[in-house]
Amino acid sequence: xxxxxxxxxxxxxxxxxxxxxxxxxxxxxxxxxxxxxxxxxxxxxxxxxxxxxxxxxxxxxxxxxxxxxxxxxxxxxxxxxxxxxxxxxxxxxxxxxxxxxxxxxxxxxxxxxxxxxxxxxxxxxxxxxxxxxxxxxxxxxxxxxxxxxxxxxxxxxxxxxxxxxxxxxxxxxxxxxxxxxxxxxxxxxxxxxxxxxxxxxxxxxxxxxxxxxxxxxxxxxxxxxxxxxxxxxxxxxxxx
Amino acid sequence: xxxxxxxxxxxxxxxxxxxxxxxxxxxxxxxxxxxxxxxxxxxxxxxxxxxxxxxxxxxxxxxxxxxxxxxxxxxxxxxxxxxxxxxxxxxxxxxxxxxxxxxxxxxxxxxxxxxxxxxxxxxxxxxxxxxxxxxxxxxxxxxxxxxxxxxxxxxxxxxxxxxxxxxxxxxxxxxxxxxxxxxxxxxxxxxxxxxxxxxxxxxxxxxxxxxxxxxxxxxxxxxxxxxxxxxxxxxxxxxxxxxxxxxxxxxxxxxxxxxxx
Numbered sequence: 001x002x003x004x005x006x007x008x009x010x011x012x013x014x015x016x017x018x019x020x021x022x023x024x025x026x027x028x029x030x031x032x033x034x035x036x037x038x039x040x041x042x043x044x045x046x047x048x049x050x051x052x053x054x055x056x057x058x059x060x061x062x063x064x065x066x067x068x069x070x071x072x073x074x075x076x077x078x079x080x081x082x083x084x085x086x087x088x089x090x091x092x093x094x095x096x097x098x099x100x101x102x103x104x105x106x107x108x109x110x111x112x113x114x115x116x117x118x119x120x121x122x123x124x125x126x127x128x129x130x131x132x133x134x135x136x137x138x139x140x141x142x143x144x145x146x147x148x149x150x151x152x153x154x155x156x157x158x159x160x161x162x163x164x165x166x167x168x169x170x171x172x173x174x175x176x177x178x179x180x181x182x183x184x185x186x187x188x189x190x191x192x193x194x195x196x197x198x199x200x201x202x203x204x205x206x207x208x209x210x211x212x213x214x215x216x217x218x219x220x221x222x223x224x225x226x227x228x229x230x231x232x233x234x235x236x237x238x239x240x
Numbered sequence: 241x242x243x244x245x246x247x248x249x250x251x252x253x254x255x256x257x258x259x260x261x262x263x264x265x266x267x268x269x270x271x272x273x274x275x276x277x278x279x280x281x282x283x284x285x286x287x288x289x290x291x292x293x294x295x296x297x298x299x300x301x302x303x304x305x306x307x308x309x310x311x312x313x314x315x316x317x318x319x320x321x322x323x324x325x326x327x328x329x330x331x332x333x334x335x336x337x338x339x340x341x342x343x344x345x346x347x348x349x350x351x352x353x354x355x356x357x358x359x360x361x362x363x364x365x366x367x368x369x370x371x372x373x374x375x376x377x378x379x380x381x382x383x384x385x386x387x388x389x390x391x392x393x394x395x396x397x398x399x400x401x402x403x404x405x406x407x408x409x410x411x412x413x414x415x416x417x418x419x420x421x422x423x424x425x426x427x428x429x430x431x432x433x434x435x436x437x438x439x440x441x442x443x444x445x446x447x448x449x450x451x452x453x454x455x456x457x458x459x460x461x462x463x464x465x466x467x468x469x470x471x472x473x474x475x476x477x478x479x480x481x482x483x484x485x486x487x488x489x490x491x492x493x494x495x496x497x498x499x500x501x
Contacts, residue, residue, distance in 0.1 A: 103439075106438065106440070106477065106480065109473040109474065109477035109480075109481070110440070110473075110477060110480055110481035111481075112471060112472070112473050112477075113467060113471050113473050113477060113478050113481040113482075114481055116467070116470050116471035116472075116473075117462055117463075117465065117467050117470065117471070117481075119470075120465050120467075120470040121462075121463050121465060157422050160418070160422075161415065161418045161419050161422055162415070164404070164414055164415060164418045165411040165412075165414050165415045167408075170405040170408055171463060172463075173404055173405060173408060174401070174404065174405060174485070175462060175463050177400075177401040177404045177418070177421065177483075177485075178401065178462070178482040178483050178484065178485075179481070179482065180418065180421070180422055180425075181397050181401065181421060181422060181424075181425035181483040182425070182440060182480070182481055182482065182483055183422075184422035184423070184425035184426045184429070185425050185426070185428065185429035185439045185440045186429075186439070186440075187426060187429075188425070188426040188427075188429035188430050188439060189429050189430075189433060189439040192429075192430060192433060197331050197332055197334065197335055197434070198334050198335070199334045199335065199337070199338035201335065201338075201426055201427075201429065201430040202338055202339070202342065202423055202426040202427060202430070207342060207423050207426070209341060209342075209345070210345060211345050211349050212341070212342035212343070212344075212345030212346045212349065212420065212423055213349070213416060213419035213420060213423070214418075214419045214420075214422040214423045214426070215419070216415055216418070216419055
């Protein structure tokens with residue numbers, strides 16, 4: 001619980017600037033010399049113990065380490081999104097327009113495709129199906145649904161943006177890139193439904209107006225924000 | 241109006257607003273440039289040997305390529321907002337003002353980063369947004385303007401994605417490039433929807449934009465997996481769910497008709 005509290009506090013510090021990024025395992029690998037390359041990711045991760053959160057014995061589902069850990073992290077977020085939109089589209093909120101049902105159904109299908117893709121790609125390394133908790137969402141209310149959708153999409157964008165540099169494999173990086181732009185398309189569409197034809201589709205709350213950069217968050221910042229919607233206990237003890 | 245002058249104006253005014261020195265003074269150094277400057281060792285070239293990637297371009301070359309696209313976008317929107325006050329309906333002006341501001345900021349961030357990495361930012365090309373008359377009414381017909389806007393945004397998304405692997409050796413630059421990439425995707429979604437299109441790309445549907453921008457968007461094989469075989473959603477939805485890359489050559493071929501010199 002203490003760690004959780006700390007994590008939540010650290011997210012309040014606004015992880016906007018890339019300057020705050022810690023020295024990553026990738027860099028550790030690089031600076032420790034060429035000889036390290038070729039040794040498995042797991043060993044490299046062990047070598048860089050400064051990065052690791054010690055303490056907290058894993059009590060739930062741990063996402064794992066290295067690229068597989070990041071893929072499981074993405075898989076967890078996609079599971080959450082898919083479950084949300086499946087519920088949204090199973091019985092639309094009061095007054096949903098045709099445009100809204102079309103968009104939300106499309107997004108549902110994209111998130112299912114992402115979810116199923118990660119499950120297949122991870123194979124036996126995949127974390128189990130997550131149990132979600134949507135008790136705080138009023139699915140009959142437009143504002144509640146769209147605001148939650150906005151939260152999930154923006155969170156997804158920042159998560160992929162912030163995870164990219166932890167990915168060692170160029171192929172996985174590319175896959176994350178192929179997905180994150182679709183999440184950003186979703187985010188803009190949802191934001192436009194909430195606040196049509198305004199600057200909100202790429203609002204100053206998510207895109208820093210002085211740099212034109214979208215948000216990025218590391219897993220330890222994203223997971224506490226996703227946590228209220230996930231019943232299954234997830235730990236990311238081996239992720240940044 | 242001379243486009244280069246417009247650019248110089250944008251650059252100098254933005255520089256005033258966002259210079260690194262000011263940012264440092266304010267204690268809020270933001271953006272790629274500050275980062276690259278603060279960790280110059282990241283610019284070291286030896287890393288490429290460690291993380292071999294398919295692209296042989298240096299990071300600076302990639303950033304100059306991105307800068308050229310940002311010049312194109314920034315110039316396009318500045319012109320759209322200023323040349324003809326009746327072009328963009330009042331109800332959509334906030335959208336394009338926001339996009340223009342982002343593209344202008346991207347220009348500054350990329351220029352500063354290239355400089356911080358020891359490179360020289362390319363100067364802005366001179367653009368012809370009519371593409372020698374193909375889009376003769378680009379700044380008098382809103383639909384034409386929207387078509388090119390969608391073209392440039394979707395191209396931008398695919399172009400950045402295509403270069404990501406080439407930036408894998410530099411965490412700060414890669415992260416910032418991803419942060420620009422998702423903003424271009426937000427723009428693309430909004431513009432597409434203003435046009436009455438879906439916010440995402442279905443198969444190779446170009447919606448009236450040049451077909452070359454949408455090649456391979458009907459791909460269903462991701463990471464060696466044919467996604468059609470492992471999910472229940474439609475093929476169209478699968479192609480929408482994954483944006484594809486464009487190579488630098490493909491992007492330059494798309495942008496070429498708009499570049500005079």
